[in-house]
Amino acid sequence: MYLTAETINLQRFFSEEAPPSCGAAVSFAGMVRNHDHGRAVKSLYYDCYRSMAEKMIKALIEEAEIRWQIGKVRVLHRIGHLEIGEVAVAISVSSAHRAEAFEACRFMIEGIKKNVPIWKKEIFEDGMSEWVSCKHAEAAS
Numbered sequence: 001m002y003l004t005a006e007t008i009n010l011q012r013f014f015s016e017e018a019p020p021s022c023g024a025a026v027s028f029a030g031m032v033r034n035h036d037h038g039r040a041v042k043s044l045y046y047d048c049y050r051s052m053a054e055k056m057i058k059a060l061i062e063e064a065e066i067r068w069q070i071g072k073v074r075v076l077h078r079i080g081h082l083e084i085g086e087v088a089v090a091i092s093v094s095s096a097h098r099a100e101a102f103e104a105c106r107f108m109i110e111g112i113k114k115n116v117p118i119w120k121k122e123i124f125e126d127g128m129s130e131w132v133s134c135k136h137a138e139a140a141s
Contacts, residue, residue: 002075003053003076004077005079008076010029010090013090014090018072021071026093026102026104027105028092028105029087029089029090029091030089031085031086032083032084032088033084034084041123042125043082043123044082045080046119047079047119048116048119053077053117057077057116060075063107068103069095073092074090075112076089076090077089077118089112091109093108119132
């Protein structure tokens with residue numbers, strides 16, 4: 001399971017031990033910020049095509065395991081309504097060496113943002129809202 005409607009507890013998420021062959025662990029947490037392009041953001045709403053998103057995240061993990069010598073990759077993305085400061089996505093990558101862990105972690109977040117069918121709606125302080133354009137949808141058109 002890579003998607004959740006529950007709050008992501010970073011301490012619990014990042015506390016899982018890496019395999020003993022790993023000397024590096026890289027963690028990433030994407031959090032809801034209070035602004036975007038000069039506009040005050042009140043909250044976010046994430047929606048997704050769940051079965052496809054799960055398959056695509058699994059495929060990204062498999063691709064990372066092929067490209068780099070990875071010990072373990074974990075991904076958890078929130079779905080639903082999120083307030084400012086909440087964690088939207090958490091990723092952890094462990095490997096024998098730090099360069100591989102950093103590269104694989106970056107590959108994961110960029111792949112999720114670009115290719116996985118998860119959509120973000122920004123709700124602004126002025127009462128307006130808008131869906132943020134999806135790069136994978138733009139590429140298909």
